[in-house]
Amino acid sequence: MLPELSNPSVCMRDPQRVQEILESMQKAGSNTLQVISDFDMTLTRFAYNGKRCPTCHNILDNSKLISNDCKEKLKNLLDTYYPIEIDSTRSVDEKLPLMVEWWTRAHDLLVEQRIKKDLLATAVRESEAMLRDGYQLFFDHLYEHSIPLLIFSAGIGDILEEVIRQAGVFHPNVKVFSNYMDFDESGVLKAFKGELIHIYNKREGALLNTGHFQELRTRPNVLLLGDSLGDLTMADGVQDIENILKIGFLNDKVEERKQSYMDSYDIVLLKDETLEVSNAIMLYLT
Ligand code: TMP
Numbered sequence: 001m002l003p004e005l006s007n008p009s010v011c012m013r014d015p016q017r018v019q020e021i022l023e024s025m026q027k028a029g030s031n032t033l034q035v036i037s038d039f040d041m042t043l044t045r046f047a048y049n050g051k052r053c054p055t056c057h058n059i060l061d062n063s064k065l066i067s068n069d070c071k072e073k074l075k076n077l078l079d080t081y082y083p084i085e086i087d088s089t090r091s092v093d094e095k096l097p098l099m100v101e102w103w104t105r106a107h108d109l110l111v112e113q114r115i116k117k118d119l120l121a122t123a124v125r126e127s128e129a130m131l132r133d134g135y136q137l138f139f140d141h142l143y144e145h146s147i148p149l150l151i152f153s154a155g156i157g158d159i160l161e162e163v164i165r166q167a168g169v170f171h172p173n174v175k176v177f178s179n180y181m182d183f184d185e186s187g188v189l190k191a192f193k194g195e196l197i198h199i200y201n202k203r204e205g206a207l208l209n210t211g212h213f214q215e216l217r218t219r220p221n222v223l224l225l226g227d228s229l230g231d232l233t234m235a236d237g238v239q240d241i242e243n244i245l246k247i248g249f250l251n252d253k254v255e256e257r258k259q260s261y262m263d264s265y266d267i268v269l270l271k272d273e274t275l276e277v278s279n280a281i282m283l284y285l286t
């Protein structure tokens, strides 16, 4: 057993099963591996020094690109819908339409702000976005071993790309599925492109991108990282999966949600702000 799996933040429903999956994936070799990860609150930190860190949306919400009046409206949306997102007493069916409503209302507000494309990099630079400790090793090692990393995010693609670009880890092995901004000819945000991705339709998002998974068909072993139960479907487009190891970050409302996370993720990390466990697994598999 990897020593990191004894860290106090680690919980496993079935440690023996985790061991078996790890051994099977290790035996298959790193050329059969692909990594699929959520972005917000999975690759980025949930909190730093007791203060919440921003999601992609929050990076914009808190920036100079948004008027005070609009900031207030976005904050109201967050205060209304985030508690629903993490409410363990409501079913996905109950939450789904409300999440669509959140994303739709937030995107409509952002579009009204006539955000300029060339100011996004500054907004990210001035933000408090933080990748989790260990991100450099995570991204660099996957790149050096030619392992594809799919970042599958219900956040904003333009923003998350900028976060990893500024961190120096947007390597060529990284592919992003997310909500991308559509700008007019003068570089002003006019809409979001394509089908909306929210936290509960990643399965549909995956199935729209069969080409990507087709290209990776020689890699039937998947390491999946997420922080929401919606992230569990990110690998639904992978063809003929052999093994999948699911690592879930449980950042908030830990006691209420622990059982449901333990039931669906192989490894649950309780309030763990680092990529230490994921990196140990990645190093073992490569
Ligand atoms: P993820 O799929 O990369 O984790 O991104 C989804 C997160 O974005 C989810 O946890 C909720 C968050 N979010 C905001 O913080 N503000 C918003 O306005 C919206 C629509 C989502």
Ligand code: MG
Pocket (backbone or CB within 6 Å): 038, 039, 040, 041, 042, 226, 227, 228
């Ligand atoms: Mg997330």
